[in-house]
Amino acid sequence: MRTEIQNKRLWSLLTRHNLHDDVESRAKLAKHFSEGRTTHTCELSADECQSLIRYLTDTLAEKERTLTRLRWRLWFVFAESKYPEFRLAGYEKLKPCFSAITNYCKTHWGKAIPEMSERELEKYIAIVKDWK
Numbered sequence: 001m002r003t004e005i006q007n008k009r010l011w012s013l014l015t016r017h018n019l020h021d022d023v024e025s026r027a028k029l030a031k032h033f034s035e036g037r038t039t040h041t042c043e044l045s046a047d048e049c050q051s052l053i054r055y056l057t058d059t060l061a062e063k064e065r066t067l068t069r070l071r072w073r074l075w076f077v078f079a080e081s082k083y084p085e086f087r088l089a090g091y092e093k094l095k096p097c098f099s100a101i102t103n104y105c106k107t108h109w110g111k112a113i114p115e116m117s118e119r120e121l122e123k124y125i126a127i128v129k130d131w132k
Contacts, residue, residue: 002044002045010049010053010056014026017056017060026041029041030044033049034048073125074116074125077125079095081131101113109124
């Protein structure tokens with residue numbers, strides 16, 4: 001059976017993926033990683049658990065890379081807009097004015113860019129792109 005350390009790591013990752021209360025999704029993962037042997041994560045072998053941990057870790061890293069890319073895209077879509085207050089003057093290259101963008105986001109959308117979900121980032125990128 002799996003170790004206590006694996007158990008803690010697995011539940012930490014399930015929580016970060018918002019799967020700790022999603023019994024159906026956890027059952028699908030357990031079934032997949034045990035090759036149909038079980039639908040309960042508590043019945044996974046140490047090797048199966050380690051494979052699931054690796055998968056969840058990789059998925060989380062990919063999700064974070066996607067969020068980082070979308071955050072930067074939103075910063076620069078603001079800077080590329082027709083509104084000069086969203087970019088810093090006096091630079092050869094385009095540079096976003098982070099404080100002005102953050103103030104706008106908090107005032108109009110209720111969140112700063114680092115607090116936004118993937119769906120929100122995509123939505124706001126589309127909105128700001130239309131400001132031309």
